[in-house]
Amino acid sequence: MSGDDIGRLKGKECDKLIKDNNLHPSWLHSTLGARREMLNKVRDEKAGFVQQVRSHSEGVLAAAIEEGICEGFIKKTRKRKVGAGGEGGEKKEFLRRLLECSVHITPSGSGVFLGLEGGGEAVFLTCAHCMEGDVDDVDPEGGAVPPPLLGRTVDVVTWKGVTFVAECVAVDEVKDIAVLRAEGGGWEGLEHVVVGTPREKEGVVCIGNPYDWDLEGEKGAPRQNGFLPFHASFGTVERRGVKMEGLGGMIHGCWTYWGHSGAPIVGVEGAGEGGGLRCVGIHNSWNDDNGDRHGVDGAVIIKFLKKKGYGWTVEGGVVEENKEERGRVIDLT
Secondary structure, X not given: OOHHHHHOOOHHHHHXXXXXXXXXXXXXXXXXXXXXXXXXXXXXXXXXHHHHHHHHHHHHHHHHHHHHHHOOOOOHHXXXXXXXXXXXXXXXXXXXXXXHHEEEEOOOOEEEEEEEOOOOOEEEEEOHHHHOHHHHOOOHHHOOOOOOOOOOEEEEEEOOOOEEXXXXXXEEOOOOEEEEEEOOOOOOOOOOEEEOOOOOOOEEEEEEOOOOEOOOOOOOOOOEOOOOOOEEXXXXXXXXXXXXXXXXXXXXXXXXXXXXXOOEEEEEEEEOOOOOEEEEEEEEEEOXXXXXXXXXXXXXXXXXXXXXXXXXXXXXOOOOHHXXXXXXXXXXX
C-alpha cells in the first residue's frame, strides 16, 4: 500500500490496519491524521528493511561462508576451495540451503520454512512472542485486553527479498512456539527443514535477523550496529532440559541479538528424514545474568507440531538418542 493510499484511508480502514499490524491500541484513539502518519512510518520502516534485504541478498551467502571461516567452522587454509566444488562446494551448498529455509519477520523477528500443506499453503515456524508486536504493551488495569495471538498476521521476507503476509494458525505462548501459514505462490526454490531432536555438543548453525539499532548501549541517541539481515552464526548444543522461567530449555552457542527470536538452529548433519535440513530448535531468549543463549528444544517443538496436526514436518517423531541413527555429517571443521 502506497503512502497516497494510506492518506485516503477512512477511520475504520486505519483502525483495521493498526490491528492487522499488531500496533499499540492507543493508536486507535488518535486523530485520523495522526493514525495515517503513524501507519506511513510503519510502512516506511518495513519497506526500508525489505530494501536492505534485497540490496544485501547477493552477498549474504558469501557473508555466511566468511563467518564460518572466522568461527573456525571452515578452515582458513581451505578458504579458496569454498564454492569451488568438492568439500568446499558441499559446505557452500549446506549454507545456501539453510538460507533458503530461513525467513525474517519485518522489521524484527525470524522464522523457518517447514513445507507446503496439501492445499499449497506455505507453513513456517517461529516463536509465539514474535507475534506480539506493540499490541501487548498495554496496561491491564486500564481494561485493555490484547487480542489472542491466534489469527494475527505478520509481514515476512525471504533472503532474496520475496515478501508475503503470514497468519498465526497454531500457538503455545508458554512454550513460545507458533506456526504461521501463508497462501498464494512463489514458494518455488524454497528449501524446508524437518524438526529433529538435538544432541548435546552437536554442531549447529543459526540464521537470524539481528536488529541493527543498538539496544544495549547507554541512554541517549541510538546508534546503528552495522548488522546485516540473514546473519549466520555457528556453535554447539551446549545443554538441554534447562528449567528457568522465561527461558528456553536448550542452551546453544550461536551468537544472537534482538530480532533472532524464531531463528532456526540447524544441525550440521545434512538432510534428515524427508530431505529437509534438521532443525533442532529455535532461538528465543538469553540469560541476562551470564549471557547464555537459549532456544526452544526440538523435542518440545515436535510434540507441539504433532498435537496441532503438523506431524508431517517432524523427523520421525521423538526417539531415544542412544538408538538414533546419525546422518552423514558435513564436516565444517
